[in-house]
Amino acid sequence: MNRSEILKTVNEVFIDILDDESLVLTEETSANDVEDWDSLNHIQIVVAVEKQFKIRFTSQEILSWKTVGEMISSISSKLN
Amino acid sequence: MLFTSLPFVLFFIIFFLLYWYVFSGNLKLQNVLILTGSYVFYAWWDWRFLFLLIGSSALNYILGIYIDKSKNEKQRGFLLWIGLIQGLGCLLFFKYFNFFIKSFISAFGVFNVKADIYTLNIILPLGISFYTFRTISYLLDLKSGKIKPATDWVVFFSYVAFFPSLLSGPIDRPKTLIPQLEKKRVFDYNQASDGMRQILWGLFKKIVIADNCALFNAEIFDHYKTLPASSLLFGAFLFTIQVYADFSGYSDMAIGLANLLGFKITRNFNYPFFAQNIADFWRRWHISLTSWLTDYVFMPLSVYFRDYGKSGLILAILINFTLIGAWHGANWTFVFFGFLNGCFYIPLVLRGTLNKKKKAGGQSTLKTFANMAGMFILLMFTFLIFRADSLSQAFDYYSKLFSPSLFSGFVITEKLNTAITLLCIAIMLLAEWLQRDKQHALQIDAIKIFPVRALIYFGLIFVILSFSATKNADFIYFKF
Numbered sequence: 001m002n003r004s005e006i007l008k009t010v011n012e013v014f015i016d017i018l019d020d021e022s023l024v025l026t027e028e029t030s031a032n033d034v035e036d037w038d039s040l041n042h043i044q045i046v047v048a049v050e051k052q053f054k055i056r057f058t059s060q061e062i063l064s065w066k067t068v069g070e071m072i073s074s075i076s077s078k079l080n
Numbered sequence: 081m082l083f084t085s086l087p088f089v090l091f092f093i094i095f096f097l098l099y100w101y102v103f104s105g106n107l108k109l110q111n112v113l114i115l116t117g118s119y120v121f122y123a124w125w126d127w128r129f130l131f132l133l134i135g136s137s138a139l140n141y142i143l144g145i146y147i148d149k150s151k152n153e154k155q156r157g158f159l160l161w162i163g164l165i166q167g168l169g170c171l172l173f174f175k176y177f178n179f180f181i182k183s184f185i186s187a188f189g190v191f192n193v194k195a196d197i198y199t200l201n202i203i204l205p206l207g208i209s210f211y212t213f214r215t216i217s218y219l220l221d222l223k224s225g226k227i228k229p230a231t232d233w234v235v236f237f238s239y240v241a242f243f244p245s246l247l248s249g250p251i252d253r254p255k256t257l258i259p260q261l262e263k264k265r266v267f268d269y270n271q272a273s274d275g276m277r278q279i280l281w282g283l284f285k286k287i288v289i290a291d292n293c294a295l296f297n298a299e300i301f302d303h304y305k306t307l308p309a310s311s312l313l314f315g316a317f318l319f320t321i322q323v324y325a326d327f328s329g330y331s332d333m334a335i336g337l338a339n340l341l342g343f344k345i346t347r348n349f350n351y352p353f354f355a356q357n358i359a360d361f362w363r364r365w366h367i368s369l370t371s372w373l374t375d376y377v378f379m380p381l382s383v384y385f386r387d388y389g390k391s392g393l394i395l396a397i398l399i400n401f402t403l404i405g406a407w408h409g410a411n412w413t414f415v416f417f418g419f420l421n422g423c424f425y426i427p428l429v430l431r432g433t434l435n436k437k438k439k440a441g442g443q444s445t446l447k448t449f450a451n452m453a454g455m456f457i458l459l460m461f462t463f464l465i466f467r468a469d470s471l472s473q474a475f476d477y478y479s480k481l482f483s484p485s486l487f488s489g490f491v492i493t494e495k496l497n498t499a500i501t502l503l504c505i506a507i508m509l510l511a512e513w514l515q516r517d518k519q520h521a522l523q524i525d526a527i528k529i530f531p532v533r534a535l536i537y538f539g540l541i542f543v544i545l546s547f548s549a550t551k552n553a554d555f556i557y558f559k560f
Contacts, residue, residue, distance in 0.1 A: 039374045040359065043382040043393065059383045064224065 001079055003027070006053075006072050013048045017041060027069030053079065081124045082555070083333045084287055091121065092337070099341060100267055107264050111234045114261075114341075118243040122206070125247075129205035132170065137240045139166055140215040141233050147222050148229045156223055163219040167212045174204055179410030207247040209407060209560050211240050213372055218254045220376060227254050235261045242345075244337040248330050248557040250346040250368035257345065265342030275339025277522040277537070282332030284540055285325040289508055291549030292501040293322035296494075301467065304477055308485035312477060316460045319467050321505055324353065326556045327366070332520055351516050353509065356451040358424040361459070369407065373400055390429055397429070398422040408466075408560050413474060417465045424458070500547055 001009075011025045018036045031037045037045070046062055049071070055078040065071045081088040095117050103109040123130050143163045150156050218239070221227045230236035239257050300307060300315030331348035338345040346368045355361035362370050378400040385392030398419065405418015461478075468474035511521040522540075527533050 038363070039379055039382070040393070042379070043386055046383070047386050059380065062383050063379060 001076075003072055003076060006075050006079075007068070009052060010049060010068065010072065010075070013052055014045060017045050017048055025068050027067065027072060029068045030066055049075070055079070081121060083330070083337070084283065087124070091117075091124075096340060104265075104267070108232075108234065110265070111238055111261060114243075115234055115238045115241065118238065118241040118246060121243040122241065122246060125206050126203075129208075132205055132208075133211065133241060134237070136166060136170065136212070136215055137237045138233075139163070140219060140240070141230070141236045143219060144222050144229045144236070147219065160219050160223045164216065167216045171208060171212050174208055176410045183412075206558065210249050210251055211246065213251045213369075214240055214254075217251075217372060217376065221254055227258070230254075230258050231262050242338075242343075244334045244341070244343075245345055248327070248334070248555055248560075249366075250331060250334065250348040251372055252346050252368070253372075257343070260343050267342065271339050271342065271344075274519075274523065275336040277336070278332045278339065278520045279336035280537065280540055280544075281520050281522045282329040282336060283544055284504075285329030285332065285508060286555075287548040288504050288544055289501065290322050290326035290329055292497065292504075292547070293318040293325065295549055296498060296501065297322060297467075301477075304480060308488045309481050309483045310486055310488050312481045313460075313486060316464050316481070320456070320460045320463045323463055323466070323556060324349075325508065328352075330555050330557065335520075347519065351512050353456060354452055354513065354516055355455050356448065357428060357455065358421065358458070359428055361455060362421070370404065373404055373407075377403060394426055394429055397425045401425075411469075412471050413465050413468050416471060417462060420462055420465065504543065504547065 007025065007027065011023065014025060014034075014037075015021060015023050018034070018041060020036065023034065025034075031042070046057065050056055053075055055075065057074060057078075061074045065074070081091060095113070099110060099113055103113050119130060119134075122133060140163055143159050147156050147159045150159065218227075218236075222229060230239065235258060238261055239252075239254065242252070242257065245252060297315045297318040300311055300318070304312055304315065328349040335345055335347070348366060348368050350364040350367065352361050352364040355364050378396055381396035381399055382393060385396050388395070399422075401418045401422030402415060403418065405414045405416065405421070408414040408417075464477055465471070465474045468477060508521075515521040515523060522536075524533055524536060527536075
């Protein structure tokens with residue numbers, strides 16, 4: 001799975017959790033750019049992403065992400 | 081030296097002139113001036129604790145250098161722990177030592193065992209809860225690689241002791257304040273005048289609204305046993321307004337002062353009375369504290385508990401809010417206040433309404449106001465616990481409050497002053513509602529006619545001079 005495919009899947013997870021059909025993520029998107037992406041929703045997104053890709057992040061990985069791109073790097077490193 | 085006192089005004093004028101006219105050419109000297117000014121400001125309150133402030137700055141500065149230098153992860157962790165133990169240790173000792181001892185003694189009392197332990201007469205070093213959180217976030221951010229260490233010790237010591245926000249916040253993060261201390265500041269007329277306006281608004285909230293509310297509600301709280309329930313309700317209303325006006329007024333002044341010196345510091349309040357639910361409220365109230373705890377406590381906890389679904393999230397929220405409560409001081413009232421606020425999240429989590437927010441605009445104005453009113457009533461009853469000296473007093477107040485006399489007329493001694501205060505509260509709420517998308521209520525550049533703007537400023541100054549409370553109360557958050 002390449003980065004753009006991962007981004008597409010991650011985008012679908014975000015749409016589902018944040019209940020916002022119009023949401024379009026890029027690798028540069030951060031929590032500041034998405035109104036509803038706050039600390040309370042973040043953990044639900046993380047759990048949904050883990051379930052979707054059948055992977056498990058470490059706590060340090062989750063706490064270090066600043067952008068969607070960094071999350072995709074973590075996912076990509078686990079899939080390949 | 082309260083921000084609202086004459087000595088501070090003189091201090092700040094001298095500081096301002098030196099800062100922009102004598103030292104502005106040299107960044108290093110300007111920072112030395114900030115540091116000296118901050119220490120003079122602090123020593124004015126209590127010079128003894130200046131040594132604690134300097135000591136913790138020095139230790140954390142040195143730890144920061146070594147955390148950055150070390151390549152060994154274990155060693156970095158060890159250095160971080162030294163900093164955490166020092167910071168939290170001082171906080172626990174000065175703030176909570178007597179509390180633990182007293183709770184311990186009363187726990188023994190239940191079993192009729194007389195514990196003979198003496199409590200120490202510990203004075204709380206002013207601002208310790210605020211500057212300790214700054215040093216801790218510096219080390220944590222360094223350790224996780226989010227920031228680089230401060231370039232020199234003057235910058236770091238000034239970051240810890242920056243006088244506009246030293247005593248009651250906002251709790252600036254290293255990545256917000258340190259880069260600004262390392263960069264040359266240029267006098268910007270627009271920023272400075274905006275700072276002046278924010279100070280003016282803060283003064284109005286503090287000395288007209290908060291101090292007057294303090295006088296009236298002290299009267300009610302001191303005699304709550306004999307007053308009708310309707311008066312007690314009025315007391316609860318006044319206190320809720322007072323806490324907000326006092327603390328957000330202080331924050332406005334701190335942010336305004338920083339603006340006058342060319343700094344942009346963290347916003348602390350975003351019109352919390354217009355919140356639509358409890359989660360929305362805590363995103364708008366004391367933002368610099370809640371976001372600190374969100375990053376360093378709530379996020380790690382929620383990650384840790386993520387396999388437990390909703391119950392894991394609720395547990396993380398409850399721990400986080402109990403800590404927010406306990407941060408305010410060593411009293412079960414604060415702990416319970418925090419815990420209760422955490423409990424208010426439970427229905428939101430269970431219903432799943434946290435992640436299915438109504439989009440703005442999709443809600444009628446009537447519903448918006450109904451939600452605001454509901455939130456305000458909830459706050460009124462929760463802040464009662466915050467106000468009470470003990471939990472038993474809070475519950476006593478509640479039991480007196482819910483009695484038939486709730487529907488009787490309430491007793492007011494100073495009718496005219498009460499009416500003026502209520503009018504000022506209405507002005508504050510209306511102005512903030514109209515300006516809710518701005519940083520503060522006096523950002524009124526949209527009014528193009530200068531005389532109208534001038535009239536508003538001078539009108540406000542007139543109100544401040546005429547209706548300021550006869551007794552200047554200390555800022556509530558100074559004791560935290």
